[in-house]
Amino acid sequence: MKKQFIALLLVVMSIVYTVPAMGAQEQEKADSCVGQAVDTCSSSMITIAYTQLDEVIKDKMGIPMLTVQGNTPTVTIGAHKKVSSRINAFYKKKVKELKVQEKEYTKMAGEDYNQRTQDEKKYWEGYGLGRTYSQGRVDEKVMSIIENNYEYTGGAHPNATRVAQTFSTQTGKQLTLGDVLTDEAKADEFINGFILQETKKYEYKDYFFEDYQQHIKELLTENTWYLSDEGFVIISNEYIISPHVVGILEFTIPYDQFQYLKPEYRPQ
Template identity: 25%
Template sequence: MKKIFKQFIAVIAVFMITTFLFGACGKTETPVRSENSNESSSGSHKQAENQKEPSKEDTNKTTNSSKKEETSVPIEIIDTVYTNKLVDENDGTVLVEASIIIPKLKNPKNQPEIEKINKYYKNEVETFFEEVKGEGFAAAAENYEDAKKNGYDFNTHMFDRKFHIHYNSNNLLSVLNVQYAYTGGAHPNTFWSAETFDIRSGKKMALTDIFSIPKEEVLAHIYEAVFKQIEQNQQKKENVYNDDYKTAVKEYYEDTDFILTEKGINVFYQLYTLAPYAAGFPEFLLPYDSVKDILDVDISNAHVYNADQDLRYAARELIGCNYIAFSEMFYLNTLPADMPEGGLVDGNTIYPVKDKRFTTFAELEGYVRNTYGKEEADALLSGKTWGGPQYMDKDGKLHVDISKSGGVGYYKKWDTYMFELSDITEDSAKLTVYLKEEDMGTNTLKDTSLSMKMIKEDGLWLLDKMVY
């Protein structure tokens, strides 16, 4: 993880906070070519260890009698989300926002092999936040002090990691982790890491577990395939590679940088190693047919766990967008207003919005309509609940009516939560979020859940209602 974090710091980001928090609402994550904020304490991400897992009855699982059938049935996975904010101790400015999404394998029979995999990812969460709170916070704090000293705007540093399932069959699970760092510079810094597990043993597999030949021979086979595909790409003028790619192919390949896919073994390189940044991550596919004689795992009758991937990615973004909408824009609070120092003037409650995420009504409207279905979006924008619109356009600028704000008590904890999808059709799905809620009577946290309905309108996945 320390190596990964230093890779983050090495390249500075160009994306603004608006892109990270708001640009994705109503959109899905971009799949890899081979096929979410709430303030919390330093230990808040540990809550999911005690988070109640959905019951077996909730999942409506189908039991298969045949062992052969069982090997091809994907293991069920729940997205588990951890977030954290780190602030300046003097003025409360948010210096760092961090988010990590990991897979949690359902384990109704308490199998130690599956628990071993879940424990691996719990450790990944711990390491992720340790690095963010250490080097990440130190770098952000230094940047913030420099910004104040030299009079330029400081942008909150962002660290984000999401997983993508590329293979889930034959007792094998292959996961790609896409990690980002946004720290205010010229490029978004992105890093890939991967794991492939044997579900029967809980073992994280190396290349030598996938192939039946020694590691040196495996690497030789990979290098040969990579060189061949680079030459083919150059002939087709499809990709541009660095002049030193012939030495870089061997120098920069890490033997953990591979994933299983439906068509073959996909090996990848990090940004810049073989090609310019604009070329993206260099990827090379070894079709199973080309390596079947040296494979040491069963890839027959493969079923890739991506039938609902787009829906899963949309759900991730919509949950985060819904949280921001109800907590910062409509229900708990409104966007900050640029008010006179002396307070209200002549009883006026309408003032310009002071939030660089939204400067015009059109920007706010686009955010809302990319998060909610038409009926709910119309209701929010017209202010149906509050007896009039909370936001309006005045002279081309976004304004807010500060008299129309919920400002009520709210006790659900969004720093750690899990979600799963069910009742999936072509244009709808049930989205269930599992999280903690503070019991004010006992001063303890209890398990609770929220049910959301996702709908598809004009090809876009949205939420039918604001849920909180």
């Protein structure tokens, strides 16, 4: 049963997260991309190609130790090669980090497998790692990339986390909260209040821990926000204000309600 669950999870993640998300102004192009089942999509002069990194790592006896599923983005911004290279260097480094992690988890899986009894080995499923990217808002001002990670080490269920990176498409610089907000302290206070009001909606009934309100302030970090076509997005990872069963949540503040985003980062 667990084996079927993991296989299903991998398929779902592949379908959901490897399809690039386009802006409203590019919806016709996005529909075309999805229809053709391609791994490359463009927004004006900006193109993001996704290279698959899927592999199954086996031991000398051919026993699967680690199933890896994911992709990595390669960005092309018109004729701005230096800007593209700056962003691509970031993701090349992330691939190297993933390869190091693969070796660590393969070793862990081998040690786990070897200490099991023959009966236990019959039900061996191997470990799993995933890192899959998709895109948020992409235009002549910014590019937001969403990174979904998961790991499975033989427990009751895989663990998943989501982070994001936002870059200037003019310079290639990875943007921080200090770069995009007019006043970090006031923006943080506004964001916490907005999320609190959202969580009180009926659609979120029974989603959260009893004391979740005091942990809302822990949601926003330098790695848990991005810009979408609709607004400023805050990622709520598992176990901060809600349990695993709820999954990863996102709260979007519409641009017209968020006065603390600098004008140069607002969509036209």
